[in-house]
Amino acid sequence: MMRASADAAQQWWLLRYEHTVHLRAQILRQGWSDAYVNKHLSALRRVLEEAWRLGGITGEDYQRARSVKDVKIERGPAGCYIPDEVIGALLATCLADDTPAGARDAALIAVLDSCGLRRAEATNLAMNDYGALTAGRLRVVGKGNKERHLPLSSFATGLLERWLAIRGDGAGALFPRLERNGAPRMKNGRPRHMQPQGIADILTKRSQQAKTRRVRPHDMRRTFISNMLPVVDAIKAARLAGHARPETTMAYDLRPATELRDDIERLRVPPVRPLNRRPDDQRALYSSPGPAAELSGALEKR
Numbered sequence: 001m002m003r004a005s006a007d008a009a010q011q012w013w014l015l016r017y018e019h020t021v022h023l024r025a026q027i028l029r030q031g032w033s034d035a036y037v038n039k040h041l042s043a044l045r046r047v048l049e050e051a052w053r054l055g056g057i058t059g060e061d062y063q064r065a066r067s068v069k070d071v072k073i074e075r076g077p078a079g080c081y082i083p084d085e086v087i088g089a090l091l092a093t094c095l096a097d098d099t100p101a102g103a104r105d106a107a108l109i110a111v112l113d114s115c116g117l118r119r120a121e122a123t124n125l126a127m128n129d130y131g132a133l134t135a136g137r138l139r140v141v142g143k144g145n146k147e148r149h150l151p152l153s154s155f156a157t158g159l160l161e162r163w164l165a166i167r168g169d170g171a172g173a174l175f176p177r178l179e180r181n182g183a184p185r186m187k188n189g190r191p192r193h194m195q196p197q198g199i200a201d202i203l204t205k206r207s208q209q210a211k212t213r214r215v216r217p218h219d220m221r222r223t224f225i226s227n228m229l230p231v232v233d234a235i236k237a238a239r240l241a242g243h244a245r246p247e248t249t250m251a252y253d254l255r256p257a258t259e260l261r262d263d264i265e266r267l268r269v270p271p272v273r274p275l276n277r278r279p280d281d282q283r284a285l286y287s288s289p290g291p292a293a294e295l296s297g298a299l300e301k302r
Contacts, residue, residue, distance in 0.1 A: 012047050013056030017064040020044060024068045034071040041070055081254040082215055082223040087113055089210040090203070091159075100166050100182035105202050107156075107163035108175050111138070112199075112217065114156035116224025116241055118142065119199040119217040125174040126193075130160065142242035150240060167191070225252040 015023075023044065027037050045066045052062040087109070094106035112122060121140050129139040136157045138150045152160065167176070172190030177198065184191035196217075203215045221241075228237045234246035243249045 013051040013054075015048060015051075015057075015065050016061055017067065020048075020065045020068045028071070038070045041068060044068075079216070079219045079222045079254060081226055082219050086210075086212045086215065087220075087223075089212050090206045090215065093206050093210040101178055103159075103163045103166050104175055104178065105206060107160045108199070108202065109206070109220075110156035110159040111152065112220040113224065114153045115140070115150045116221045116228070118221060118242075119196040121242075122175065122199055122217075123173075123194050123196050127169065127171050127174055130164075130174060140242070144244075146242065148239065148242055222252050222254050225249060226254045229253055230255070 024041060027040055030037075032040075048057065048062055048066050051057045052059065057065070090109050091106055094102045094109065096102070097105070108122065111117065115138060117140060121142050124141065125138065130137075136152050136154075138152060139147065140150055141147050167184065170190065172184070172186075173193040175194065176184040176191030177194045179185055186192060199217045203217060203220075207213065207215045225237060225241050228240060229250070232240075234250055238244075238246040238249040241249050241252070
């Protein structure tokens with residue numbers, strides 16, 4: 001409460017360019033990551049914008065004060081690429097589990113692999129989001145309450161149908177929390193949605209059982225986008241991933257270096273052989289007048 005009162009007492013509308021430059025320097029001394037520094041600078045600009053909207057600062061002073069630059073980030077994309085063998089091992093572990101949790105987790109992992117969903121998007125899926133319009137498709141509501149319809153692979157559809165044969169077709173969460181006996185945990189008479197952390201816990205559990213490295217939900221998303229980019233253009237990949245800009249999608253490309261090397265090897269190789277010309281022809285090639293010289297000679301004759 002005291003901290004909130006102190007923040008409210010700050011006279012943000014009095015900030016000018018010399019103050020925001022000093023604040024940026026102080027932030028840089030904290031030893032934070034570049035992304036965390038930029039997050040604070042963005043918050044500072046947002047406060048200045050509200051001060052300008054409320055009439056506490058002139059437009060000129062606002063533009064000067066907010067002109068402090070972000071820290072330039074030049075690093076490779078975060079996360080790691082999940083090879084097909086690892087995803088296959090996770091699915092094999094789930095399918096070896098003959099409980100309802102095994103069927104649910106196999107369907108969930110197949111959907112993450114097939115659609116590249118954010119974990120919050122996966123937990124928010126309801127029964128009426130699957131096949132409501134067309135069989136083999138998911139209706140997903142992502143960031144900014146934006147809706148998109150994603151096709152499922154036939155493999156993912158098969159595992160999802162296998163899970164639904166156990167779950168039933170009643171309304172509620174598509175991938176609900178389960179009781180110890182395997183029955184869906186209910187809320188208001190419907191299967192209850194799990195929390196986004198539940199997706200991470202499932203992947204961690206199945207990774208340990210499959211004796212693979214830990215698989216994180218967002219790495220599944222990064223892998224989906226990396227696999228999609230060689231197949232479709234960046235604009236279509238952005239639509240499938242639920243990104244507003246293709247540039248964001250391109251930053252997710254984590255294809256292994258060996259794959260990029262193979263792409264280079266598929267490029268054409270120039271023919272290694274001397275030109276099939278006589279010496280006189282080569283001299284003529286480099287000494288013959290070009291169009292400009294011919295035009296100049298014609299003008300002199302006139």
